[in-house]
Amino acid sequence: MVNLKNLLNSLNTEADYISLRSVHHHSVSVGVRNEILEGVSSSEDNGLMIEVMIDGQIAYGATNSFELSEVKRCAEVARQSALMAKRFGLFPLTHQERPKVIGEYKSPASRGMDHFKPSEITDLLISLTGQMKIHDHIISRTANFSLIETHSHYVASNGSDVHQKIIRSTISLSATAASDKGTQRRTFGDEQSAQSGLERIDRAVLLKASQKIADEALALLEAPECPTETMDLLLAPDQMFLQIHESIGHPLELDRILGDERNYAGWSFVKPSDFGTLHYGSKLMNVTFDPTVVGQNASYFADDIGAIATREYLIKDGLLERGLGSLESQKRLNLPGVSSQRATSWNRPPIDRMANVNLEPGHSTMAEMLSTIERGVFMQTTRSWSIDDYRNKFQFGCEHAQLIENGKLTTIVKNPNYRGITAPFWNQLKMVGDKSTYQIGGLTNCGKGEPNQVIHVGHASPACLFSKIEVFGGGK
């Protein structure tokens, strides 16, 4: 293990500020389809990001070598870039945007990479796909496992020193049913990445989930199309995660509001003047940024520029309070933000991201929400998603739905979709489920930034009821 502090002290780079951030990823994944092992793979990635500030201009240099000569070369390249770029700098930074921070974080996982045995996981996944083999119409049965350990170390010329060790794992399943009536797919676990290790594997729960998705995929083959009409829409937590992600998380990123993302991911319908004034949703809507939730996918001690993580309300009683942006964006906008400037790895600079963005539970039980619905539909599990570059007009599809008629769940319907516009949609939030409906999840694939970066985020939500939403099915 390289001593990063010594490495920093060995650099003679002339700069107002310099930091080193090493990131070591170690991951394993196993995939099984139709009881056949498709692959066991492991990956190690280890590198260093050097950040140099000269006269308020920051530049970065990234290398996967820790040899002193190479690190010195990389620091010099970054220094030259800072000198060149300061003539064109967008805004000057100060030491205030790089606070001194010392601390440590460890995921609550107890069984990490040292406990991984490929044959044990392979045997488990083979038994899970076998459990889905309930009918000839189930033509594809998959089970995938991944375990990722990430160890980052951040040191800076201001004395900062932060170690963070994060362990994440997921198990995801899918069952695809096909007949002359079409093809239907059900999945489990794609949105359940969490900061836990092998100890989270519960064979009985996974076998039950395997059976359930295979049953549901078969049932969907026989189901009628989701009707096309405007009706009440009850969303399960595993679809709420996406709804929160796309229509709350992304539009509240301050770098989008500033226009940094305009050429790629897009802008935002939210304006700086909306903070403190915009009624984003109904009064039942309370959304927090919370990287302190124990075990949630995007929990940490500090972001990648040294801002310490704290729980903050983004939206309280429906009113927009603050955005997702760290010290750099806060300074540029003169608005409050959060500790969220994160990089996907050592080879990318940190940008404004989500961490855990959660919709807080309300007071309604599932039975109470159902009882208020004369005609509606209950949708579960993300299948398709698309939203415009201002995060306004969205269309989302789900894997599974069931009609709600006179307060009761009735017919299963296939190919359910719904569409809407962000702020009106959230203002149609009619009931929010209580803790009994609340689930904590995590996504592994949030993409953004130029150069592109994909990062882990967390979402938690109860089931939620929206009134008068356009829903529709598949077909021509």
Add this chain to the structure above:
Amino acid sequence: MSTQYSKYDSVAFENFSKKILNELTQDESLTMTLSAEETLFSRISKARVRQITNVAQASIDYVYIKGNKTLSFTLPYKAFEEDVDLALKKLKISREWIEKLPDDPYLVRPAFYGITKEENLNALPSNDEMLSGVLDYASHVDLAGMFASGDIVRATINSAGQFHWFKTRNFYLDYSLYNNKQKAVKSLFAGSTWDALALRENIKDSELKLSLMDRDSKIIERGSYRVFLAPSAVAELLGTLSWGGVSMGDHQRGNGSLKSLWEKTKHLSPKFNLTEDFSLGMSPRFNDRGEVAASSMPIIENGLLKNFLTSTRTSNEYKVETNFATDWEGMRSPVIKSGSLARENILKELGTGLYLSDLHYLNWSDRETARLTGMTRYACFWVEKGEIICPIQDLRFDESFYSIFGDALVDLTNYSEIIPNTGSYSQRDVGGSKVPGILLSEFKFTL
């Protein structure tokens, strides 16, 4: 003049690889695939530098086979001696792991697919000089985007003696220009030789297009409209096809999007021809296994399916012929054949309808019927009687591929544009597409 790159060269990689390959026993085989880059990324907003990052990175994917079993691992490649120790240590662990794994019935063994070396290393000005050139010239406009330049390497070598090396040096400015109404036009300036005059012409042309966006935007009611989709919008549609649209494996597993075309219960327009054509020169013909695809292969010809992309693993499993696709079975160098619509006749032939320059955030809304949804983006206009009237407020579409490239396809332009991939998740992409614009008799908007 030219930035000197020396870190990742073919001789060093080959010598390193041989040290690992020489350690294999008789019943073992190994394929090593290198991805490397030395890139300057400069993120630009308001024609100023938001972030500037220099990245030197390389990694090697190893596919290890012993008997009838296989596993894979990825390690950093630093071009230092310690790489050998790290790889041999991992090989030792792999030997232990593989013993307890089941056999792979669809195993793809390494084979000798030849030895090739291709390097396109034109001299470019220094990164500073190119970036300064962009920012100095663009200082009067609101430009947002990414300037990237440097070297990219793809290489593969295996224990059967095969070795392929591909190294290219290029740059791109992927950008959009904005007016004070937050309306924008999009452009791309890319290449492997630097032409400062051409850069200025490109930005000037975008400014001219942006002036059309000053008019007030029209709100278009939902419904079906006659539309023209410019090449960049067509490239977005084409990109979605690589997500299960042209993959043999996905169709065999029930996750394909052109099932009806495959089963010949539906067809596309006889005017629609799609080819995987490596003569574009933007992507190596070899895949991660070192298998070399045909220089040109029809995918859809005269509206009928000719070939899905098929990897050797899919071939082994479903007993169909491989065409040496990647395991992902996505397109690497797609080309849509042009048609007869001349540039000067586009608006006249469109008549009254929508001119769409770009589409955004596409996804399958119903794979079963090849239905796609997405948004209009950037320079999109309402056209009446062959004249551009005004920009539009963005619209959501939801339409079937069988309509877009089938019944509704009136014509394709008689010119095409080459659109390089500018993706950079984990590393800079290679490859690109060549596509014309298309005129459609109807295109459905839903929101």
